[in-house]
């Protein structure tokens with residue numbers, strides 16, 4: 001299947017127009033014409049090979065929404081014209097215990113990412129900075145027409161990546177929850193923690209984001225560069241979700257957890273981060289991590305968003321603005337997710 005999009009040819013090259021082929025859709029596949037694609041910080045990490053092992057040419061993008069243009073003969077959930085979304089995962093073994101329990105990102109054979117991966121036949125996968133995508137029905141999600149479609153796109157990664165750990169650690173009423181970093185993931189974590197009924201504290205290095213954080217649902221905002229402000233919260237949190245993209249002192253957050261509290265990392269800085277054994281044994285604290293979310297819980301999150309009218313706060317941009325958008329993400333200067341407008345993609 002012919003596709004057109006934007007690709008990085010190497011870790012130092014800017015993203016440029018790129019014609020490529022996707023596999024022809026099979027009986028279980030859905031073809032989606034892409035209307036919008038969010039820009040995740042992971043796109044930048046991978047385009048610039050910050051995690052190592054990047055595969056080029058790379059078409060990034062795993063926050064994909066659009067309309068179904070074709071379905072294979074065995075497809076049951078979708079028909080042509082339906083709204084649909086594709087996130088971070090496009091193939092898993094479906095046979096291991098983790099897949100069978102709805103934990104596809106933890107597939108023991110290895111989950112195949114929407115881009116910068118090879119599928120089980122060895123073919124490279126290409127993401128959503130493009131005009132179309134083909135994916136098996138199992139990894140395609142139904143989207144409610146009630147919501148602004150462009151603002152739904154970031155739910156496919158930033159949404160599910162924050163929703164999954166908040167649900168896993170039972171965030172809700174009578175829980176004090178911290179969200180670290182007010183970016184794409186962080187602002188969705190903040191909206192969800194607030195909506196689920198938790199007392200929510202936003203940590204940020206950007207004082208200028210304070211009013212936004214309060215509007216997005218924070219009960220309190222803490223400027224994390226101020227040790228006195230941080231110390232006021234020592235030993236008080238049930239759960240903290242760390243959404244920061246760069247190396248930082250995680251012990252400062254471990255110290256804020258109460259007895260049996262958990263700090264969960266979803267941010268993926270390229271360097272290891274050291275934990276203090278004393279910060280961990282005090283209050284029997286747990287330090288954990290979480291990766292996107294399963295297919296069933298992704299649909300549950302999308303349905304919850306439709307019911308509660310929750311979407312991402314976005315800046316809709318053209319493909320010509322891609323280089324500027326990457327630079328602004330690196331400066332933590334986005335409110336709060338860039339979304340590429342498919343109408344501006346011209347061959």
Ligand code: NAP
Pocket residue numbers: 039040041042043045157158161180181182183184185186203204205206209243244245246247248265266267268269290291292329330332333334336
């Ligand atoms: P983003 O929009 O760039 O947000 C990151 C935020 O981190 C910034 O807005 C900033 O918040 C804070 N920050 C940045 N540099 C910092 C520094 N040096 N010290 C302290 N805070 C800093 O990125 P994103 O798209 O939300 O992604 C966040 C991270 O999650 C990335 O590493 C990404 O790869 C990862 N990720 C993981 C998963 C997963 O499955 N676990 C899925 C998607 C993304 P303030 O201005 O508020 O301080």
Ligand code: ZN
Pocket residue numbers: 040041042043062088157158
């Ligand atoms: Zn992402």
